[in-house]
Amino acid sequence: MKRLILASASPRRKEILTQLGISFEVRSAAISEELSGPFQEEYPRILAERKALYVSKQEPDFPVLGFDTLVFFNGEVLGKPRDEVEALATLEKLNGNAHVVISGVSLAYQGKLISSAAERTEVFFRQLSKEMLEKYVASKEPLDKAGAYGIQGLGAGLVRCISGCYYNVVGLPVAKTLEMLEAFEEKYD
Amino acid sequence: MKRLILASASPRRKEILTQLGISFEVRSAAISEELSGPFQEEYPRILAERKALYVSKQEPDFPVLGFDTLVFFNGEVLGKPRDEVEALATLEKLNGNAHVVISGVSLAYQGKLISSAAERTEVFFRQLSKEMLEKYVASKEPLDKAGAYGIQGLGAGLVRCISGCYYNVVGLPVAKTLEMLEAFEEKYD
Numbered sequence: 001m002k003r004l005i006l007a008s009a010s011p012r013r014k015e016i017l018t019q020l021g022i023s024f025e026v027r028s029a030a031i032s033e034e035l036s037g038p039f040q041e042e043y044p045r046i047l048a049e050r051k052a053l054y055v056s057k058q059e060p061d062f063p064v065l066g067f068d069t070l071v072f073f074n075g076e077v078l079g080k081p082r083d084e085v086e087a088l089a090t091l092e093k094l095n096g097n098a099h100v101v102i103s104g105v106s107l108a109y110q111g112k113l114i115s116s117a118a119e120r121t122e123v124f125f126r127q128l129s130k131e132m133l134e135k136y137v138a139s140k141e142p143l144d145k146a147g148a149y150g151i152q153g154l155g156a157g158l159v160r161c162i163s164g165c166y167y168n169v170v171g172l173p174v175a176k177t178l179e180m181l182e183a184f185e186e187k188y189d
Numbered sequence: 190m191k192r193l194i195l196a197s198a199s200p201r202r203k204e205i206l207t208q209l210g211i212s213f214e215v216r217s218a219a220i221s222e223e224l225s226g227p228f229q230e231e232y233p234r235i236l237a238e239r240k241a242l243y244v245s246k247q248e249p250d251f252p253v254l255g256f257d258t259l260v261f262f263n264g265e266v267l268g269k270p271r272d273e274v275e276a277l278a279t280l281e282k283l284n285g286n287a288h289v290v291i292s293g294v295s296l297a298y299q300g301k302l303i304s305s306a307a308e309r310t311e312v313f314f315r316q317l318s319k320e321m322l323e324k325y326v327a328s329k330e331p332l333d334k335a336g337a338y339g340i341q342g343l344g345a346g347l348v349r350c351i352s353g354c355y356y357n358v359v360g361l362p363v364a365k366t367l368e369m370l371e372a373f374e375e376k377y378d
Contacts, residue, residue, distance in 0.1 A: 016345070019342065020343065020345060021328075121350075126367075139210075153208065154208065154210055156205070156356060156363050159354075160354070161310075161352075161353045161354050162351065162352075162353070162354075163350070163352045164350045164351070165348075165349070165350050165351075166340075166351060167345060174346060174348070175315055175346075175348065175349045175350070179315075
C-alpha cells in the first residue's frame with residue numbers, strides 16, 4: 001500500500017489507526033470550519049472532504065484521509081465547551097437522553113476526492129445526579145471534547161449503551177475507513 | 190467507599206476499572222467453570238456470582254466484584270480457541286454475521302451475594318475475505334480471546350457496529366457495574 005497521510009492532528013485518531021496496524025504520517029489541514037445552511041448532518045462529511053483535499057493538493061502522490069466528528073442533540077451541534085460552566089450545561093442536556101455522533105471520512109488522492117462517507121452512532125447516556133456530572137467536569141476531561149465527554153476515558157461511565165460504531169464516537173469510523181482504504185488499494189496499487 | 194476487590198485477573202477488566210477512576214485490589218477466584226443445563230445465556234451471571242462469592246468468603250470485610258464474559262453464536266458458546274486452526278474456524282463463523290456477547294457482573298459482601306446481573310451486546314462483523322481473517326489470526330491476537338477476537342485491539346477492524354455497551358464486549362459492563370457500586374455505596378457506606 002502507498003504511504004498514507006492522515007489529515008488530522010487528533011491524538012485519538014492517530015491511536016485508532018495505529019491500533020488497526022496502519023502506518024501513516026500526519027499533516028494538519030488549515031481549513032475553514034465555517035459552514036452554513038440547514039443540512040447540519042452533512043457538515044462532518046463536508047469538513048472531512050475539505051481537510052482531505054487541502055492536504056492532497058500539497059501531497060498529491062499519496063492517499064490522504066480526512067475526518068471530522070460532530071455531536072448532535074435535538075438538532076443542535078454540541079461543540080467543544082469553552083469552559084467548565086458550558087461543559088456542565090452540555091452534559092445536563094445529554095444526561096439521561098440519547099444523542100447522535102456523526103463522523104465524516106474522506107479519501108483524496110492527486111488533489112481529487114476519491115470517496116467520502118458519513119457514519120452515525122447513537123449514544124444513550126445514563127441518568128446521573130448533578131453532583132456526578134460536576135465531579136466529571138472537575139476532572140477536566142470534557143474541556144477539549146465535542147459534546148463535553150470522552151467515551152474512551154472517564155466519560156465511559158456516563159454512557160449506558162450505543163448503537164453503531166464505537167470508534168466513530170471516539171472520532172474515526174473504523175469499518176467505513178477500512179472499506180475506503182481497501183477499495184482504494186484494489187484500484188490504485 | 191470501602192476498598193473494592195476485583196475477583197478477576199483479566200488485564201482488560203483492570204484497565205477498564207482504572208479508566209473509570211476506581212481503586213481496587215485483585216484476588217483471583219479459583220472456581221470451577223463447569224456448567225451444564227440448557228440455560229447457557231445464564232452462564233456468565235452464574236460464573237460471575239461464583240467468583241464474587243469465592244473471594245468474598247476469603248475477604249468478608251470488602252465488597253467484591255466478579256465478572257464473566259461469553260460469546261454466543263447460533264446458540265453455541267464460542268470459547269478461547271485452542272490453536273490457530275480453531276481461531277480461524279471461529280472467525281469464519283462470525284464473519285459477515287451478528288453474534289452476542291454476554292457479561293455477568295456480581296457484587297458480594299460478607300460472604301453473601303448483594304446483586305447480580307447480565308448485560309447483552311450484539312456485535313455485527315464485517316464481511317471479510319479468508320485472506321484477511323488468516324492475516325488477523327497470524328497476529329496471534331485471537332488466541333487468548335473468547336470468540337477469537339479482541340474489539341479493543343486489531344480486532345476492531347473486523348467489526349461493523351455494535352448494539353449495547355462497548356466495554357461489555359471487552360469484558361466489563363460499565364453502566365451495570367457502576368449502578369451496582371452506587372447502590373452498594375448508598376446502602377453500606
